[in-house]
Amino acid sequence: xxxxxxxxxxxxxxxxxxxxxxxxxxxxxxxxxxxxxxxxxxxxxxxxxxxxxxxxxxxxxxxxxxxxxxxxxxxxxxxxxxxxxxxxxxxxxxxxxxxxxxxxxxxxxxxxxxxxxxxxxxxxxxxxxxxxxxxxxxxxxxxxxxxxxxxxxxxxxxxxxxxxxxxxxxxxxxxxxxxxxxxxxxxxxxxxxxxxxxxxxxxxxxxxxxxxxxxxxxxxxxxxxxxxxxxxxxxxxxxxxxxxxxxxxxxxxxxxxxxxxxxxxxxxxxxxxxxxxxxxxxxxxxxxxxxxxxxxxxxxxxxxxxxxxxxxxxxxxxxxxxxxxxxxxxxxxxxxxxxxxxxxxxxxxxxxxxxxxxxxxxxxxxxxxxxxxxxxxxxxxxxxxxxxxxxxxxxxxxxxxxxxxxxxxxxxxxxxxxxxxxxxxxxxxxxxxxxxxxxxxxxx
Amino acid sequence: xxxxxxxxxxxxxxxxxxxxxxxxxxxxxxxxxxxxxxxxxxxxxxxxxxxxxxxxxxxxxxxxxxxxxxxxxxxxxxxxxxxxxxxxxxxxxxxxxxxxxxxxxxxxxxxxxxxxxxxxxxxxxxxxxxxxxxxxxxxxxxxxxxxxxxxxxxxxxxxxxxxxxxxxxxxxxxxxxxxxxxxxxxxxxxxxxxxxxxxxxxxxxxxxxxxxxxxxxxxxxxxxxxxxxxxxxxxxxxxxxxxxxxxxxxxxxxxxxxxxxxxxxxxxxxxxxxxxxxxxxxxxxxxxxxxxxxxxxxxxxxxxxxxxxxxxxxxxxxxxxxxxxxxxxxxxxxxx
Numbered sequence: 001x002x003x004x005x006x007x008x009x010x011x012x013x014x015x016x017x018x019x020x021x022x023x024x025x026x027x028x029x030x031x032x033x034x035x036x037x038x039x040x041x042x043x044x045x046x047x048x049x050x051x052x053x054x055x056x057x058x059x060x061x062x063x064x065x066x067x068x069x070x071x072x073x074x075x076x077x078x079x080x081x082x083x084x085x086x087x088x089x090x091x092x093x094x095x096x097x098x099x100x101x102x103x104x105x106x107x108x109x110x111x112x113x114x115x116x117x118x119x120x121x122x123x124x125x126x127x128x129x130x131x132x133x134x135x136x137x138x139x140x141x142x143x144x145x146x147x148x149x150x151x152x153x154x155x156x157x158x159x160x161x162x163x164x165x166x167x168x169x170x171x172x173x174x175x176x177x178x179x180x181x182x183x184x185x186x187x188x189x190x191x192x193x194x195x196x197x198x199x200x201x202x203x204x205x206x207x208x209x210x211x212x213x214x215x216x217x218x219x220x221x222x223x224x225x226x227x228x229x230x231x232x233x234x235x236x237x238x239x240x241x242x243x244x245x246x247x248x249x250x251x252x253x254x255x256x257x258x259x260x261x262x263x264x265x266x267x268x269x270x271x272x273x274x275x276x277x278x279x280x281x282x283x284x285x286x287x288x289x290x291x292x293x294x295x296x297x298x299x300x301x302x303x304x305x306x307x308x309x310x311x312x313x314x315x316x317x318x319x320x321x322x323x324x325x326x327x328x329x330x331x332x333x334x335x336x337x338x339x340x341x342x343x344x345x346x347x348x349x350x351x352x353x354x355x356x357x358x359x360x361x362x363x364x365x366x367x368x369x370x371x372x373x374x375x376x377x378x379x380x381x382x383x384x385x386x387x388x389x390x391x392x393x394x395x396x397x398x399x400x401x402x403x404x405x406x407x408x409x410x411x412x413x414x415x416x417x418x419x420x421x422x423x424x425x426x427x428x429x430x431x432x433x434x435x436x437x438x439x440x441x442x443x444x
Numbered sequence: 445x446x447x448x449x450x451x452x453x454x455x456x457x458x459x460x461x462x463x464x465x466x467x468x469x470x471x472x473x474x475x476x477x478x479x480x481x482x483x484x485x486x487x488x489x490x491x492x493x494x495x496x497x498x499x500x501x502x503x504x505x506x507x508x509x510x511x512x513x514x515x516x517x518x519x520x521x522x523x524x525x526x527x528x529x530x531x532x533x534x535x536x537x538x539x540x541x542x543x544x545x546x547x548x549x550x551x552x553x554x555x556x557x558x559x560x561x562x563x564x565x566x567x568x569x570x571x572x573x574x575x576x577x578x579x580x581x582x583x584x585x586x587x588x589x590x591x592x593x594x595x596x597x598x599x600x601x602x603x604x605x606x607x608x609x610x611x612x613x614x615x616x617x618x619x620x621x622x623x624x625x626x627x628x629x630x631x632x633x634x635x636x637x638x639x640x641x642x643x644x645x646x647x648x649x650x651x652x653x654x655x656x657x658x659x660x661x662x663x664x665x666x667x668x669x670x671x672x673x674x675x676x677x678x679x680x681x682x683x684x685x686x687x688x689x690x691x692x693x694x695x696x697x698x699x700x701x702x703x704x705x706x707x708x709x710x711x712x713x714x715x716x717x718x719x720x721x722x723x724x725x726x727x728x729x730x731x732x733x734x735x736x737x738x739x740x741x742x743x744x745x746x747x748x749x750x751x752x753x754x755x756x757x758x759x760x761x762x763x764x765x766x767x768x769x770x771x772x773x774x775x776x777x778x779x780x
Contacts, residue, residue: 056555056558118769129749129750130749182764182767182768183767186767186771187554188553188554188555188558189485189486189554189555189558190701190767190771192486192555192558193486193697193701193763194701194763194764194767196694196697197694197697197698197759197760197763197764198760198764200694200756200757200760201757201760201761201764204753204754204756204757205754205757207753208751208753208754348690349566349569349690353562353565353566356559356562357562357566360559409574411577412573412574412577415569415570415573415574415578416570416574417570418566418567418569418570418573419566419567419570419571419574421563421566422563422564422565422566422567422568422569422570423563423567425559425560425562425563425566426543426560426563426564426567429556429559429560429563430543430546433556
């Protein structure tokens with residue numbers, strides 16, 4: 001099979017979105033495009049870890065959730081009352097936790113040869129959990145009792161939400177440092193399993209610590225970096241602009257409402273595209289730098305790279321943190337776009353494995369490939385339902401409309417997306433294992 | 445008397461449930477570990493294979509029920525189990541022939557196998573949801589309780605009741621029989637021994653004339669049997685929901701690694717370690733302590749060690765601790 005040209009493939013992708021715009025609606029086309037852009041950032045993050053450094057990270061879901069948490073901690077206005085009643089207790093227990101962590105690290109380092117070192121650290125950790133519960137319990141109870149229907153948590157800092165993307169990246173990188181310290185020495189399949197499970201821990205913490213994130217009660221109505229539909233519909237200039245664009249037809253209220261929705265999505269598209277392009281530029285620069293060549297050398301032959309005097313452990317930790325930071329960044333983008341944070345929606349299938357399908361399908365080791373993967377896979381993910389419906393109707397045209405098999409199939413249309421993903425992944429792995437846009441082999 | 449009450453309370457809420465849950469995890473973990481030992485990859489599609497097997501069993505159960513066949517006090521699912529196993533074996537072998545064989549011949553890296561198993565995971569996920577739907581299904585019939593709390597209290601005159609569900613006894617008996625047969629097969633028969641030899645050292649096994657295709661065939665058959673039995677037992681005990689089965693893959697992986705990956709006996713114990721720690725650490729011991737101590741305490745904060753929300757997280761945390769301090773597992777598995 002010939003390799004498809006980068007430009008051709010993106011043009012085809014653009015045409016597909018155009019077709020959606022014409023056949024379905026422009027609102028749908030733009031929301032697909034926006035999520036394609038976010039998915040592309042996610043798969044770029046995974047691609048940096050897997051494609052460039054060969055590190056298998058199945059903890060994508062956890063980093064996305066951390067990014068989502070960052071949007072809340074940064075953009076939501078602080079709940080002053082909660083801070084008054086419980087802030088001190090929370091701060092105190094956090095300080096206590098930090099103290100315990102440093103104590104354990106200190107014991108680990110200072111008494112590196114002591115006989116009962118691990119037993120003592122274990123004892124400290126075991127005793128810490130009830131101690132922290134004892135210290136923070138009353139404050140948490142107080143915080144969660146304040147206006148539980150709408151608040152019941154500490155809130156955030158009330159800063160612009162775009163800032164949270166960077167905070168999400170930094171938080172993810174910090175967590176990735178800890179995870180990397182624990183897991184990066186492990187063999188690839190162990191790394192996969194352990195990152196998957198650790199991301200499970202992260203999500204369950206975010207899901208259940210209500211004082212922090214409202215947990216399963218969700219946070220809704222996050223701020224937007226784009227205008228709101230309602231404001232647009234009432235503003236003079238917007239109506240005027242729509243009138244100018246539609247100079248051939250009458251401008252009714254309905255058109256204003258639908259075009260305001262599209263305009264908001266368009267604003268997001270512009271912001272996300274700029275972000276993606278900046279990231280792409282940086283990532284391309286990094287890959288083609290001596291550092292990028294070193295990472296590929298480590299990926300392809302660890303022993304040889306070690307012999308050349310490269311510090312493999314440190315470099316792998318670095319790239320693990322960078323990739324995770326980008327994933328966290330994307331997680332914050334996603335929550336910003338949705339406008340709400342629902343911790344219970346973080347499932348490995350959607351937020352870890354789907355991203356992996358994007359990277360593998362698009363072409364690992366190639367930035368353009370992972371972006372294309374993000375576009376294609378998200379497009380199929382959304383459009384698979386109408387396609388499946390079409391195929392089912394086509395294949396069962398000889399059955400009556402109330403045939404039970406036909407009805408059952410039509411009812412289960414949403415699950416055909418999993419089938420398409422699975423079959424697509426298997427086919428790509430079999431016949432084009434390097435992906436749609438393979439890694440460019442650089443020769444000197 | 446108070447002491448007996450405390451013990452009964454503990455067995456009712458901690459010991460009996462953890463033995464049941466542990467057996468279900470153990471069956472799953474042995475399956476994962478066998479695939480890892482013989483085929484040398486971590487199979488992410490295992491949870492969905494369990495779901496598929498259970499789905500087949502449920503479909504046959506419905507068929508039997510509509511025909512009016514039942515096992516009396518035992519659940520009809522036990523009758524449907526062999527048929528479900530046969531279908532699951534068929535699916536496993538189908539995926540082995542169409543997918544895994546190609547990569548085995550190419551001697552691909554373990555990561556490729558993991559990725560391919562992800563693909564199969566998606567496919568099985570879809571197949572199960574398309575055929576039976578994503579909803580909760582209860583397919584338990586027959587008598588529900590062997591000992592009910594009320595009866596227990598009346599006969600013994602104790603304050604605390606002990607409930608033993610029939611599914612719990614069925615789980616225990618089925619797991620014991622399955623594991624007994626399996627370990628006897630692995631340790632006593634020639635085929636079992638050659639399987640272990642192949643898992644231990646592929647080249648040496650090939651040199652001594654062991655047929656790899658036969659070993660792999662038998663492994664898939666055993667794994668499918670274990671997956672179907674484990675899945676059905678879990679479904680009988682709780683309920684069947686495709687999503688839960690996918691999620692159960694995570695504690696199963698934890699049990700496998702804790703026990704030492706590639707080591708069936710280790711996986712067996714690993715299942716119980718995970719189950720006991722999940723249930724024992726999240727149980728609220730307030731009443732238990734109330735029975736044991738002469739005075740009643742009101743400070744409830746300390747008594748539950750970790751909140752029930754973190755049930756899954758406990759098994760993951762154990763896994764992390766094991767990975768840091770003893771990556772080969774509690775019982776030595778394959779070398780990392």
